[in-house]
Amino acid sequence: MLDTFFNKLSKGTTLTEAEKALFTQHVTIKKLRKHQYFLQEGEICKSVAFVSKGMLRCYIVDEKNNERIIQFAPEGWFISDISSFITEDRSNLNIDALEDTELILINKAAHVYLETAVPEFFKFNYAQYRGAYIALQKRLIDMFTLSTEEKYTKLLSIYPDIMQRVPQHMIASYLGLTPETLSRVRKKLSVKKTDA
Amino acid sequence: MLDTFFNKLSKGTTLTEAEKALFTQHVTIKKLRKHQYFLQEGEICKSVAFVSKGMLRCYIVDEKNNERIIQFAPEGWFISDISSFITEDRSNLNIDALEDTELILINKAAHVYLETAVPEFFKFNYAQYRGAYIALQKRLIDMFTLSTEEKYTKLLSIYPDIMQRVPQHMIASYLGLTPETLSRVRKKLSVKKTDA
DNA sequence: CGATTTTTTGAATCATATCAACGTACGTGG
Protein backbone atom coordinates (compact mmCIF):
# COMPACT_ATOMS: atom_id res chain seq x y z
CA MET A 1 0.00 0.00 0.00
CA LEU A 2 2.74 2.44 0.96
CA ASP A 3 5.31 1.14 -1.49
CA THR A 4 5.76 4.31 -3.49
CA PHE A 5 5.95 6.26 -0.27
CA PHE A 6 8.68 4.09 1.24
CA ASN A 7 10.40 4.16 -2.09
CA LYS A 8 10.54 7.91 -1.94
CA LEU A 9 11.76 7.94 1.64
CA SER A 10 14.42 5.38 0.89
CA LYS A 11 16.29 7.84 -1.30
CA GLY A 12 19.10 8.63 1.13
CA THR A 13 17.29 7.05 4.05
CA THR A 14 17.04 3.52 5.40
CA LEU A 15 14.01 2.59 7.41
CA THR A 16 13.75 -0.45 9.62
CA GLU A 17 10.68 -2.65 9.37
CA ALA A 18 9.62 -1.37 12.79
CA GLU A 19 9.79 2.19 11.52
CA LYS A 20 7.83 1.32 8.42
CA ALA A 21 5.19 -0.16 10.71
CA LEU A 22 4.99 3.17 12.55
CA PHE A 23 4.25 4.96 9.32
CA THR A 24 1.62 2.43 8.39
CA GLN A 25 -0.08 3.01 11.74
CA HIS A 26 -0.03 6.79 11.60
CA VAL A 27 -0.88 7.68 8.04
CA THR A 28 -4.23 7.41 6.31
CA ILE A 29 -5.07 6.67 2.72
CA LYS A 30 -7.42 8.91 0.82
CA LYS A 31 -8.79 8.50 -2.67
CA LEU A 32 -9.84 11.48 -4.69
CA ARG A 33 -11.77 11.29 -7.91
CA LYS A 34 -10.99 13.75 -10.68
CA HIS A 35 -12.10 17.28 -9.74
CA GLN A 36 -12.34 16.54 -6.03
CA TYR A 37 -10.51 18.81 -3.64
CA PHE A 38 -7.76 18.02 -1.19
CA LEU A 39 -7.90 21.62 0.09
CA GLN A 40 -10.17 24.59 -0.58
CA GLU A 41 -9.34 28.18 0.24
CA GLY A 42 -10.67 29.20 3.62
CA GLU A 43 -9.93 25.81 5.12
CA ILE A 44 -7.02 24.99 7.39
CA CYS A 45 -4.63 22.52 5.82
CA LYS A 46 -4.64 19.57 8.18
CA SER A 47 -2.25 17.21 6.41
CA VAL A 48 0.75 16.80 4.25
CA ALA A 49 -0.14 14.56 1.34
CA PHE A 50 2.09 12.21 -0.57
CA VAL A 51 0.75 11.41 -4.02
CA SER A 52 0.99 7.68 -4.58
CA LYS A 53 -1.12 7.69 -7.74
CA GLY A 54 -2.61 10.34 -10.00
CA MET A 55 -1.99 14.07 -10.07
CA LEU A 56 -3.10 17.28 -8.38
CA ARG A 57 -2.72 20.97 -8.96
CA CYS A 58 -2.33 23.77 -6.46
CA TYR A 59 -3.77 27.11 -7.53
CA ILE A 60 -4.79 30.52 -6.27
CA VAL A 61 -7.67 32.64 -7.52
CA ASP A 62 -6.74 36.27 -8.05
CA GLU A 63 -9.03 39.29 -7.76
CA LYS A 64 -9.97 39.08 -11.46
CA ASN A 65 -11.08 35.49 -10.82
CA ASN A 66 -8.23 34.03 -12.80
CA GLU A 67 -6.86 30.72 -11.62
CA ARG A 68 -3.10 30.86 -11.22
CA ILE A 69 -1.50 27.46 -10.93
CA ILE A 70 1.36 27.44 -8.45
CA GLN A 71 2.33 23.83 -8.69
CA PHE A 72 1.50 20.44 -10.15
CA ALA A 73 1.96 17.32 -8.02
CA PRO A 74 2.16 14.00 -9.87
CA GLU A 75 2.78 10.67 -8.13
CA GLY A 76 5.92 10.62 -6.04
CA TRP A 77 5.49 14.23 -4.94
CA PHE A 78 4.31 15.81 -1.74
CA ILE A 79 1.61 18.44 -1.76
CA SER A 80 0.22 20.66 0.97
CA ASP A 81 -0.16 24.26 1.98
CA ILE A 82 2.79 24.18 4.32
CA SER A 83 2.14 27.68 5.55
CA SER A 84 -1.39 26.83 6.66
CA PHE A 85 -0.27 23.43 7.95
CA ILE A 86 2.32 25.05 10.23
CA THR A 87 0.46 28.13 11.41
CA GLU A 88 -3.04 26.65 11.31
CA ASP A 89 -4.29 29.78 9.58
CA ARG A 90 -6.86 29.56 6.83
CA SER A 91 -5.37 28.76 3.45
CA ASN A 92 -5.88 30.86 0.35
CA LEU A 93 -4.82 28.01 -1.87
CA ASN A 94 -6.88 25.37 -3.61
CA ILE A 95 -5.61 21.88 -4.28
CA ASP A 96 -7.65 19.53 -6.43
CA ALA A 97 -7.23 16.33 -8.40
CA LEU A 98 -6.61 16.43 -12.16
CA GLU A 99 -7.04 12.66 -12.37
CA ASP A 100 -8.34 9.99 -10.04
CA THR A 101 -5.65 10.01 -7.41
CA GLU A 102 -4.56 8.30 -4.25
CA LEU A 103 -3.01 10.17 -1.35
CA ILE A 104 -1.14 9.14 1.75
CA LEU A 105 -2.06 11.66 4.41
CA ILE A 106 0.07 12.61 7.39
CA ASN A 107 -1.80 14.86 9.76
CA LYS A 108 -0.10 17.22 12.14
CA ALA A 109 -0.04 14.95 15.18
CA ALA A 110 1.31 12.10 13.07
CA HIS A 111 3.85 14.37 11.46
CA VAL A 112 5.18 15.61 14.79
CA TYR A 113 5.19 12.10 16.19
CA LEU A 114 6.94 10.52 13.22
CA GLU A 115 9.60 13.21 13.05
CA THR A 116 10.64 12.48 16.65
CA ALA A 117 10.10 8.72 16.54
CA VAL A 118 11.94 8.34 13.23
CA PRO A 119 14.92 10.72 13.12
CA GLU A 120 15.49 9.75 9.51
CA PHE A 121 12.11 11.18 8.65
CA PHE A 122 13.09 14.45 10.26
CA LYS A 123 16.25 14.54 8.17
CA PHE A 124 14.30 13.59 5.10
CA ASN A 125 11.92 16.51 5.58
CA TYR A 126 14.83 18.84 6.13
CA ALA A 127 16.28 17.82 2.79
CA GLN A 128 12.86 18.07 1.15
CA TYR A 129 12.33 21.65 2.25
CA ARG A 130 15.83 22.62 1.31
CA GLY A 131 15.37 21.03 -2.10
CA ALA A 132 11.98 22.65 -2.58
CA TYR A 133 13.49 26.02 -1.75
CA ILE A 134 16.31 25.57 -4.27
CA ALA A 135 13.89 24.42 -6.96
CA LEU A 136 11.55 27.32 -6.35
CA GLN A 137 14.40 29.79 -6.54
CA LYS A 138 15.38 28.34 -9.90
CA ARG A 139 11.81 28.69 -11.09
CA LEU A 140 11.70 32.32 -9.99
CA ILE A 141 14.93 32.98 -11.87
CA ASP A 142 13.46 31.34 -14.97
CA MET A 143 10.36 33.50 -14.69
CA PHE A 144 12.62 36.55 -14.69
CA THR A 145 15.14 35.63 -17.30
CA LEU A 146 13.48 33.36 -19.85
CA SER A 147 11.32 34.45 -22.75
CA THR A 148 7.82 33.05 -23.01
CA GLU A 149 9.01 30.60 -25.64
CA GLU A 150 11.93 29.45 -23.50
CA LYS A 151 9.73 28.99 -20.45
CA TYR A 152 7.50 26.66 -22.41
CA THR A 153 10.28 24.61 -24.01
CA LYS A 154 12.10 24.33 -20.69
CA LEU A 155 8.94 23.03 -19.04
CA LEU A 156 8.63 20.45 -21.79
CA SER A 157 12.23 19.38 -21.41
CA ILE A 158 11.76 18.83 -17.67
CA TYR A 159 8.31 17.21 -17.90
CA PRO A 160 8.13 15.72 -21.40
CA ASP A 161 4.75 14.10 -20.81
CA ILE A 162 3.05 17.12 -19.31
CA MET A 163 1.04 17.99 -22.44
CA GLN A 164 -0.43 14.49 -22.35
CA ARG A 165 -1.54 14.76 -18.75
CA VAL A 166 -2.51 18.40 -18.25
CA PRO A 167 -4.91 20.57 -20.27
CA GLN A 168 -3.09 23.27 -22.17
CA HIS A 169 -4.79 26.18 -20.48
CA MET A 170 -3.50 24.94 -17.13
CA ILE A 171 0.02 24.89 -18.44
CA ALA A 172 -0.53 28.45 -19.63
CA SER A 173 -1.66 29.35 -16.13
CA TYR A 174 1.38 27.68 -14.60
CA LEU A 175 3.66 29.66 -16.90
CA GLY A 176 1.83 32.91 -16.21
CA LEU A 177 0.36 33.24 -19.70
CA THR A 178 -3.09 33.41 -21.20
CA PRO A 179 -4.27 30.30 -23.05
CA GLU A 180 -4.28 32.30 -26.28
CA THR A 181 -0.65 33.27 -25.91
CA LEU A 182 0.45 29.71 -25.24
CA SER A 183 -1.49 28.51 -28.25
CA ARG A 184 0.33 31.03 -30.45
CA VAL A 185 3.72 30.16 -28.97
CA ARG A 186 3.11 26.51 -29.72
CA LYS A 187 2.13 27.32 -33.28
CA LYS A 188 5.27 29.34 -33.81
CA LEU A 189 7.42 26.53 -32.42
CA SER A 190 5.76 23.91 -34.62
CA VAL A 191 6.43 26.05 -37.68
CA LYS A 192 10.08 26.38 -36.67
CA LYS A 193 10.35 22.62 -36.31
CA THR A 194 8.84 22.04 -39.76
CA ASP A 195 11.34 24.43 -41.31
CA ALA A 196 14.27 22.23 -40.32
CA MET B 1 31.14 39.64 18.28
CA LEU B 2 28.47 37.04 17.50
CA ASP B 3 25.69 38.78 19.41
CA THR B 4 23.36 39.36 16.47
CA PHE B 5 23.97 35.81 15.33
CA PHE B 6 23.10 34.27 18.71
CA ASN B 7 20.18 36.59 18.89
CA LYS B 8 18.87 35.20 15.65
CA LEU B 9 19.42 31.60 16.74
CA SER B 10 17.73 32.20 20.06
CA LYS B 11 14.40 32.70 18.35
CA GLY B 12 12.86 29.37 19.28
CA THR B 13 16.18 27.90 20.33
CA THR B 14 18.16 27.94 23.55
CA LEU B 15 21.89 27.49 23.35
CA THR B 16 24.10 26.64 26.29
CA GLU B 17 27.30 28.61 26.84
CA ALA B 18 29.26 25.53 25.77
CA GLU B 19 27.36 25.43 22.51
CA LYS B 20 27.91 29.12 21.91
CA ALA B 21 31.61 28.47 22.41
CA LEU B 22 31.47 25.82 19.69
CA PHE B 23 30.06 28.34 17.27
CA THR B 24 32.69 30.87 18.19
CA GLN B 25 35.36 28.29 17.45
CA HIS B 26 34.01 27.15 14.13
CA VAL B 27 32.82 30.30 12.40
CA THR B 28 34.94 33.02 10.88
CA ILE B 29 34.30 36.71 10.59
CA LYS B 30 34.66 38.46 7.27
CA LYS B 31 34.38 42.12 6.47
CA LEU B 32 33.37 43.29 3.05
CA ARG B 33 33.63 46.85 1.85
CA LYS B 34 30.91 48.21 -0.42
CA HIS B 35 31.07 46.61 -3.88
CA GLN B 36 33.16 43.67 -2.74
CA TYR B 37 31.91 40.18 -3.56
CA PHE B 38 30.99 37.35 -1.25
CA LEU B 39 30.45 35.11 -4.28
CA GLN B 40 31.03 35.49 -8.01
CA GLU B 41 29.50 33.31 -10.67
CA GLY B 42 31.75 30.43 -11.64
CA GLU B 43 32.95 29.97 -8.08
CA ILE B 44 31.81 27.26 -5.70
CA CYS B 45 29.97 28.65 -2.72
CA LYS B 46 32.02 27.54 0.28
CA SER B 47 30.04 29.07 3.12
CA VAL B 48 26.72 30.10 4.47
CA ALA B 49 26.95 33.71 5.58
CA PHE B 50 25.04 35.42 8.35
CA VAL B 51 24.89 39.18 7.89
CA SER B 52 25.70 40.82 11.22
CA LYS B 53 26.05 44.30 9.76
CA GLY B 54 25.39 45.94 6.40
CA MET B 55 23.61 44.55 3.38
CA LEU B 56 24.17 42.40 0.32
CA ARG B 57 22.36 41.56 -2.85
CA CYS B 58 22.20 38.31 -4.76
CA TYR B 59 21.79 38.64 -8.51
CA ILE B 60 22.06 36.75 -11.76
CA VAL B 61 23.18 38.12 -15.10
CA ASP B 62 20.94 37.08 -17.98
CA GLU B 63 21.95 36.61 -21.61
CA LYS B 64 21.16 40.25 -22.43
CA ASN B 65 23.57 41.25 -19.65
CA ASN B 66 20.82 42.52 -17.42
CA GLU B 67 21.33 42.10 -13.71
CA ARG B 68 18.34 40.44 -12.10
CA ILE B 69 18.29 40.77 -8.34
CA ILE B 70 17.02 37.62 -6.66
CA GLN B 71 17.31 38.68 -3.08
CA PHE B 72 18.50 41.38 -0.70
CA ALA B 73 20.12 40.37 2.58
CA PRO B 74 20.25 43.01 5.32
CA GLU B 75 21.63 42.35 8.79
CA GLY B 76 19.96 39.47 10.57
CA TRP B 77 19.59 37.46 7.36
CA PHE B 78 21.47 34.52 5.96
CA ILE B 79 22.81 34.59 2.45
CA SER B 80 24.42 31.92 0.30
CA ASP B 81 23.97 29.97 -2.88
CA ILE B 82 22.57 26.93 -1.13
CA SER B 83 22.48 24.91 -4.32
CA SER B 84 26.19 25.41 -4.96
CA PHE B 85 26.97 25.01 -1.26
CA ILE B 86 25.29 21.59 -1.17
CA THR B 87 26.31 20.16 -4.52
CA GLU B 88 29.68 21.93 -4.78
CA ASP B 89 28.88 22.84 -8.36
CA ARG B 90 29.87 26.20 -9.75
CA SER B 91 27.43 28.94 -8.94
CA ASN B 92 25.77 31.17 -11.51
CA LEU B 93 24.86 33.71 -8.87
CA ASN B 94 26.69 36.80 -7.73
CA ILE B 95 26.52 38.12 -4.20
CA ASP B 96 28.06 41.46 -3.37
CA ALA B 97 27.91 44.11 -0.67
CA LEU B 98 25.72 47.18 -1.09
CA GLU B 99 27.25 48.74 2.02
CA ASP B 100 30.27 48.00 4.19
CA THR B 101 29.18 44.75 5.76
CA GLU B 102 30.24 42.17 8.26
CA LEU B 103 29.61 38.48 7.76
CA ILE B 104 29.78 35.45 9.98
CA LEU B 105 30.87 32.58 7.77
CA ILE B 106 30.10 28.93 8.36
CA ASN B 107 31.93 26.73 5.91
CA LYS B 108 30.79 23.28 4.97
CA ALA B 109 32.85 21.32 7.50
CA ALA B 110 31.76 23.66 10.27
CA HIS B 111 28.15 23.48 9.12
CA VAL B 112 28.13 19.70 9.13
CA TYR B 113 29.91 19.60 12.48
CA LEU B 114 27.68 22.14 14.16
CA GLU B 115 24.48 20.53 12.94
CA THR B 116 25.43 17.24 14.60
CA ALA B 117 27.11 18.72 17.68
CA VAL B 118 24.25 21.17 18.30
CA PRO B 119 20.92 19.50 17.49
CA GLU B 120 19.18 22.82 18.05
CA PHE B 121 21.14 24.22 15.13
CA PHE B 122 19.90 21.44 12.93
CA LYS B 123 16.33 22.19 13.94
CA PHE B 124 16.92 25.87 13.41
CA ASN B 125 18.14 25.29 9.87
CA TYR B 126 15.17 23.04 9.20
CA ALA B 127 12.83 25.85 10.19
CA GLN B 128 14.87 28.35 8.20
CA TYR B 129 14.59 26.39 4.98
CA ARG B 130 10.94 25.73 5.52
CA GLY B 131 10.34 29.42 6.18
CA ALA B 132 12.40 30.44 3.18
CA TYR B 133 10.38 28.11 1.00
CA ILE B 134 7.09 29.53 2.24
CA ALA B 135 8.30 33.10 1.77
CA LEU B 136 9.53 32.39 -1.74
CA GLN B 137 6.23 30.78 -2.67
CA LYS B 138 4.42 33.90 -1.50
CA ARG B 139 6.73 36.02 -3.57
CA LEU B 140 6.08 33.91 -6.65
CA ILE B 141 2.35 34.29 -6.10
CA ASP B 142 2.75 38.05 -5.80
CA MET B 143 4.72 38.14 -9.04
CA PHE B 144 1.80 36.37 -10.72
CA THR B 145 -1.14 38.15 -9.22
CA LEU B 146 -0.12 41.70 -8.34
CA SER B 147 0.02 44.62 -10.73
CA THR B 148 3.29 46.49 -11.08
CA GLU B 149 1.98 49.21 -8.81
CA GLU B 150 0.89 46.71 -6.15
CA LYS B 151 4.23 44.89 -6.24
CA TYR B 152 6.00 48.14 -5.47
CA THR B 153 3.68 49.28 -2.68
CA LYS B 154 3.73 45.83 -1.11
CA LEU B 155 7.52 45.86 -1.09
CA LEU B 156 7.45 49.25 0.62
CA SER B 157 4.98 48.05 3.22
CA ILE B 158 7.21 45.09 4.08
CA TYR B 159 10.52 46.98 3.94
CA PRO B 160 9.64 50.61 4.63
CA ASP B 161 13.26 51.75 4.66
CA ILE B 162 14.31 50.02 1.48
CA MET B 163 14.29 53.17 -0.68
CA GLN B 164 16.73 54.74 1.77
CA ARG B 165 19.18 51.86 1.57
CA VAL B 166 18.96 50.55 -1.97
CA PRO B 167 19.29 52.44 -5.27
CA GLN B 168 16.03 52.59 -7.14
CA HIS B 169 17.21 50.72 -10.20
CA MET B 170 18.05 47.74 -8.00
CA ILE B 171 14.56 47.72 -6.61
CA ALA B 172 13.29 47.79 -10.17
CA SER B 173 15.49 44.79 -10.91
CA TYR B 174 14.19 42.95 -7.85
CA LEU B 175 10.62 43.57 -8.95
CA GLY B 176 11.36 42.50 -12.53
CA LEU B 177 10.94 45.98 -14.05
CA THR B 178 13.08 48.42 -15.95
CA PRO B 179 14.27 51.47 -13.99
CA GLU B 180 12.18 53.67 -16.27
CA THR B 181 9.01 51.78 -15.49
CA LEU B 182 9.58 51.98 -11.75
CA SER B 183 10.25 55.69 -12.02
CA ARG B 184 6.93 56.20 -13.78
CA VAL B 185 5.06 54.04 -11.29
CA ARG B 186 6.45 56.11 -8.45
CA LYS B 187 5.43 59.31 -10.16
CA LYS B 188 1.91 58.06 -10.65
CA LEU B 189 1.67 57.04 -7.00
CA SER B 190 2.97 60.40 -5.75
CA VAL B 191 0.36 62.20 -7.83
CA LYS B 192 -2.36 59.98 -6.34
CA LYS B 193 -1.14 60.78 -2.85
CA THR B 194 -1.17 64.55 -3.55
CA ASP B 195 -4.74 64.30 -4.81
CA ALA B 196 -6.01 63.19 -1.41
C1' DC C 1 34.32 71.39 -8.28
C1' DG C 2 33.95 68.38 -12.17
C1' DA C 3 32.91 63.60 -13.33
C1' DT C 4 30.15 59.80 -13.03
C1' DT C 5 26.06 57.54 -11.79
C1' DT C 6 21.24 57.60 -11.10
C1' DT C 7 16.72 59.12 -12.06
C1' DT C 8 13.40 61.25 -14.92
C1' DT C 9 10.97 62.24 -19.15
C1' DG C 10 9.45 61.58 -23.94
C1' DA C 11 8.44 59.01 -28.18
C1' DA C 12 8.34 54.83 -30.76
C1' DT C 13 7.95 49.92 -30.62
C1' DC C 14 6.91 45.38 -29.07
C1' DA C 15 4.85 41.56 -26.58
C1' DT C 16 1.06 40.00 -24.34
C1' DA C 17 -3.71 40.61 -22.85
C1' DT C 18 -8.29 41.10 -24.09
C1' DC C 19 -12.47 40.33 -26.52
C1' DA C 20 -15.00 37.85 -29.78
C1' DA C 21 -15.92 34.18 -32.92
C1' DC C 22 -15.26 29.70 -34.61
C1' DG C 23 -13.96 24.84 -34.80
C1' DT C 24 -13.05 20.69 -32.39
C1' DA C 25 -12.98 17.15 -28.89
C1' DC C 26 -15.18 15.07 -25.05
C1' DG C 27 -18.25 12.67 -22.04
C1' DT C 28 -22.87 12.10 -20.49
C1' DG C 29 -27.51 10.93 -20.64
C1' DG C 30 -31.09 9.43 -23.62
Place this chain on the structure above:
DNA sequence: CCACGTACGTTGATATGATTCAAAAAATCG
Protein backbone atom coordinates in the same frame (compact mmCIF):
# COMPACT_ATOMS: atom_id res chain seq x y z
C1' DC D 1 -24.07 4.18 -29.56
C1' DC D 2 -25.35 8.55 -31.06
C1' DA D 3 -26.51 13.45 -30.32
C1' DC D 4 -26.15 17.18 -27.76
C1' DG D 5 -24.06 20.38 -24.69
C1' DT D 6 -20.03 21.89 -22.48
C1' DA D 7 -14.98 22.33 -22.36
C1' DC D 8 -11.04 23.40 -24.80
C1' DG D 9 -8.10 25.18 -28.33
C1' DT D 10 -7.31 28.25 -32.21
C1' DT D 11 -7.41 32.46 -34.77
C1' DG D 12 -8.03 37.41 -35.71
C1' DA D 13 -8.46 42.34 -34.47
C1' DT D 14 -7.58 45.65 -31.15
C1' DA D 15 -5.98 47.61 -26.75
C1' DT D 16 -2.75 48.06 -23.11
C1' DG D 17 1.26 48.19 -20.47
C1' DA D 18 6.05 47.73 -20.36
C1' DT D 19 10.39 48.03 -22.94
C1' DT D 20 13.68 50.36 -25.57
C1' DC D 21 16.35 54.16 -26.99
C1' DA D 22 17.73 58.78 -26.43
C1' DA D 23 18.56 62.78 -23.89
C1' DA D 24 18.12 65.92 -20.05
C1' DA D 25 18.00 66.73 -15.07
C1' DA D 26 19.38 65.53 -10.51
C1' DA D 27 22.17 63.38 -7.14
C1' DT D 28 26.46 61.42 -5.51
C1' DC D 29 31.39 60.78 -5.16
C1' DG D 30 36.20 61.56 -5.22
